Amino acid sequence: MKIVHLSDLHWGFSPERDALIEQRLGExxxxxxxxxxxxxxxxxxxxxxEFAALRSLLLGSGCYHPDRLTVIPGNHDLFSFFFRDFNAGRDLYARWRRLPGAAASLYRYGWREYEADLDRFHSFFSETFEGIFTLAGNPAISYPFIKLLGERAALIVLESNRMLPQIRRNSACSNGWIDLDAAAAILAHPGLENRFRIVVLHHQLQAEEQVAARMGRLYAAMTRLINRTALIDLLDRSGVDLVLHGHYHHLEQYTVGRSIPVVNSGDAAGWHLIDIGEEGAGIIPRM
Structure with missing residues (x-):
């Protein structure tokens, strides 16, 4: 089985980036x-x-089918009240003068707003969620969920954007948090037995110090997955074979825990091709 992994398209950032994304999806x-x-x-x-434009491009790519496409939300897809004025090409003052209003919205942001943001994302890509397995066991889209790929592989999708009820500490709407109890329950699902287990989430699993060495301490602190260490321990215990993520804008491979391979396709200039065979997964970066 061959899987293409992309992340962090950021459609709408600039005309130049949109042209690159259109080319990538056309490929x-x-x-x-x-x-x-x-x-x-x-x-x-x-x-x-932005969602409507991406849906149209994905429909034209020929892969818009639940058996061929899985999409998950990132923080830019959910916290629109914060990110809507940070597009390229806008006057710097026009962007930053809205920060007081964004801060007030952040203070008021709660479960109702979070669920509404998720529902809006799902409404544009609802067909891609067909056939998923959830802990609730009903057709409604909820996280975490499992999507079976053929006879041998499975995606286990975790939602890392909801830093609730601690959202007010997440001043740039970029930190992440995983519901570990729910993650443990889905990873123990009997449907995963004898399958190649691929965990998908948005936030990176690199240690904060590693990100800080490249990007600075402020960036690392503002983009980290809060309970990263506990999640890695859970992935180790659960026999996960591979992790896919984005968020941190680099194209790279690394390992966590007891040598779990991790693929970051957070740089939209490239992507990864993952070839799953009898001996495991071969991972090839593409630019």
């Missing part, structure tokens, strides 16, 4: 991969027009 029509995974931040600002 999917000529790709022989069995499945495509986009691990969040499809949009720059979570606007309906």
């Amino acid at each position: 999917l029509s000529a790709c022989t991969a069995d499945h495509v995974v986009i691990s969040g931040d499809l949009s720059q600002s979570g606007r309906s027009e």
Whole structure:
């Protein structure tokens, strides 16, 4: 089985970036991969027009089918009240003068707003969620969930954007948090037995110090997954075979825990091709 992994498209950031993304998604029509995974931040600002444009491009790619495409939200897809005025090409003062209003919205942001943001994202890509297994066991879209890929592989999708009820500490709407109890329950699902287990989430699993060495301490602190260490321990215990993520804008491979391979496709200038065979997964970066 061959899987294409992309992330952090940020459609709507600039005309130049949109042209690159259009080219990337156009390449999917000529790709022989069995499945495509986009691990969040499809949009720059979570606007309906951005989602509509991406849906149209994905429909044209030939991969818009639940058996061939999995998309998950990133923080830019959900917290529109914060990101909507941070598009490229806008006057710097016009962007930053809205920060007091964004801060007030952040203070008021709660479960109702979070669920509404998720529902809006799902409404544009609802077909891609068909056939998933959830802990609730009903057709409603909820996280975490499982999507079976063929006879041998499975995606286990975790939602890392909801730093609730601690959202007020998440001043840039970029930190992440995982519901570990729910993650443990889905990873123990009997349907995963004898399958190659691929965990998909938006936020990176690199240690904060590693990110800080490249990007600075402020960036690392503002983009980290809060309970990263506990999640890695859970993935180790659960026999996870591979992790896919984005958020941190680099194209790279690394390992966590007891050598779990991790693929970051957070740089939209490239992507990864993952070839799953009897001996494991071969991972090839593409630019």
